[in-house]
Amino acid sequence: MKPKEIDWNELTNIIEKHRNDQWGLIPLLQDVQEVFGYIPPDSIDPIAEALNIFPSQVQGVVTFYAGFSLEPKGKYVIRVCRGTACHVKGGRSILRLMKRELDLDEGETSPDYQFTLETVACLGACFLAPTMMVNRSYFGKLSPPKVNTIVAQYGKDKRED
């Protein structure tokens, strides 16, 4: 299965919105990442052209920040917290469970581009430990049954697609 086709018109619109903006690179990249879920490598050259900088500079910024990706991600990006509080509360088991449920390793995306599994150093919601995020939603006080329900919930979505 392939990731969603890129809508070049939409990409061009985003780029045009930021054309010649001084310091416009990161806001532009954020918009692209938000809409497409990643920065398509083919967009690097037009972005550089629009901002009057070199393509290598665009790539440098994209690869520096963990928030930008040059590879397509799944529809749902799951970020399991590996902070100290979550660790103490059994975060490691949650990650192990997620890996087994999704059959993915850290940093991997499922072949049907439904899920991407990532870990983060801390989500900043230690009072809810152990925690994880699915796209922009937080899930706290996780337990194995709760994880199963969440995965099932997003998995069901998949069948509806």
Place this chain on the structure above:
Amino acid sequence: MEEIGLTIDGRNITCNAGTSILNAAGENRIKIPTLCHHPHLEPAGACRLCIVEDEVSGRIMASCVTPVVPNMAIKTDTPSIKKHRINIIRLMMANHPESCIVCNQGNRCELRNIAAELGVGLIDLYPMPHYMRLEEANPFIIRDLTKCILCGKCIRADHELVMVGAIDYNLRGVRSRPATAHERPLEHSTCTFCGTCVSICPTGALVAKNTQYVGSPTKEVSTICGFCGVGCKLLVGSVDNKIVDVNPSHEDGTVNLSTLCVRGHFAHDFLNVDKRLTTPLIRKDGELSPVSWFEALDLVSERFLSIKQTYGPQCMAFLGSSKCTIEENYLFQKMARVSIGTNNVDNTGYFSGRSVLRRMEEKFRGGDRRRPLAELEKAEVLFVLGANPIQSTPVMGYYLKRASRMKNIPLILVDPRRTDMMPFSTLWLPLTPHSDLELINALASILYRWGAYDKDFIDRYTEGFGDYHDSLSSLDMDRVSHLTGLSIQEMESAAELLQGKRIAFVVGHGVLQQRYGTEAMDALLNLALMSGSIGGDGRGFYFVAMENNEMGAWDMGSAPDFLPGRQPIQEDGERKRWERAWKVNLSPHEGLGVLRMIEEAEKGNLKALYVMGENLVRALPHPDRIARALANLEFFVVQDILPNETTELADVVLPGAAFSEKEGSFCNLEGRVQSFVNTVNPPGEARPDWEILADLGTRMGSPEPYSSIVKIRDEISRLVPGYSDLAKSPDQFWIEENSSLKLFNSRKEGGLIRFSPLAQMSDEEQDAKNPFVAIVGSLRFHLGGGTRTEQSERIKSFELKGEVEISNDDGRQLGVRNGDSVTIESPFGSIRREIRLETMARPGIIFIPKAFKQNEVMNLFPLTNSEGADSIGFKEIRVRIEKNSAT
């Protein structure tokens, strides 16, 4: 500027506010170790080796990025600072592979040198090199990023000096490395292989790919690059009389700073080829056979004197070279004018601009001769016409790119093609080829209508403005728009950028070699006078010069119509002065130029020709015709460094020396005269060209033997206006301006400069048989006709094919695909090349790179301009294209 007082290592120091501690220390000869610092780059604070301690605050800081503050008490070498530095070096070494024994950088490695200075031997740390793939597919640069210490010098040089942007940091943390966009290999990136990063890299992460020798050179000498007219200062390393390494010189104030281009950096390996000419050759029974210098020079002088006796001096001609030195060109034209007595002396600088530049010389009479490229960064607006220095004279291109991108100076680009300059332009005017003249007239007309001209300047220094602006107002703008293919609106936006500004004109071969070159030059001069844009300081003219000593050769009188010092031969006063100096009678008539030499040889009127350092057969159209003309000569002498198409036809071949093998001076396109000494000795029996000329002169009865280069320099500085500093043999000096015109005169009195009458293009008929315009130009990998660059092993193994560029639409209509072979035919000749479709190319215009396949592209042009124009017209021609069947 505010002065700040502080102490460094106990010494009281004052320096300007804003100076970094490192620079303040440097100005006072206090040495602080650095790895990431370079005087030509913005400081980055990456390596942290330059840390110093402020005794007042107790702070430790990186001195390269910390500005001085009043009353600081800086210590540069306390035990704690030293401990920190040692630890930094230990960590770098732990991350560095232990491959010093096979590393090309050898003893030049700055990391190793600093470790040695700090006394770091074994580091007692677990080695953790981060291994990366070695990249050496291209013939120029080996990238071994395992050895990278992340100082960022290569990236900063790329972005700040040459402005190519091929590389930037990629990823982060321990995985971070400089990378090209999409992490492509260099040969598939935008890298131009200027090698600036190689010279600036402190370790062996970036090294030049040397096939013959790996390691440190045993001798390093600074000299001047022998290729284009920029005149970059080089540091040439040699081992056993072979050049093994070329880098930009470390000196300050050079034209190239720390940069070079691919030719200067990597193509000088052509000097080491085995086929260099090493002994004099004389044609015996149809074959060129080696003889002694004695025999060869005796033969040349005897034949020259007897031909002069039999046919008279006007049947002999001398073709010098803008690649040879100032001293050699002086001796060469003196031999023609004094020993023989003819003005038949020229060089191929005529093709690359002299025919057009003489218009300016006639107007300015020796004024406006200094054109420092550094002043481009002070310009108010840059007006670039028919110039793509990014390819032709790359170091000049860096100046333009920096002025546009870093100084935000508006840049108007006038070029029929979308060239590499386009991304750096504020406004691109894609005009119809050779319609520059009409565009310039139109701009002048618009500016006059808007009242945007410098009335004060015009009143004070010029005459004839009234007639000129009268003719401007009668200009038919619709006709201009039709001829140039530009809308009136486009021209008005250009005029808006020029309005009220002092203009810096950057003029390239698109104008210098085009059909209406002289007329366009006149129009430009009018525009410059009208806007008060003459007189230096970022205004006035900057010309692209393809050969290293184009200006110097002209200055030395290597021209049929100019005496040394660019004195027109017709002018009695100057000629009389030279007659007295040389104790001869000089003819007031213009001699034969290079094209007339060929024509006269064809007719059998020219009996003897002496060519020094030119491959005539390759530089001119129609090699067969040239060869036939040269065969008509009774006696043909060629002096060169490589056997080539022209030496094969000679009766006598004299082996000369390349720039790196002799002493001499070149004058670059800025008017900067730079002297140099030899780096290596000439191969075999080859001799410096000036020695050969001096020897021949003595044999032909010259009363003054030139036993050393100093004697020639003495004579030049005594006699040639503008060159009086040459005798002191300084490393460099700027040519003196000595115009009597009011504008250039320090006393502000003297003659006025006259506006030229308005010239216009004639109407052109559609040529349906030849629907394309072929524009011929250089790629950065070759210079001129490519006689020298094609001998470079590195350039050869880069395997450029010199494809013809065509627009996608035209390509589709012709039914051709990338790599297809096509025949390109003009009314004068045809060539076969491979083709490449370019998305960005303009329909109707194709681009053919020069210097490939024996420079066969010249065959598309007629040898002489049938319309009798002054301009040479070797830039563009109407052609048709046919696809070759795949056999």
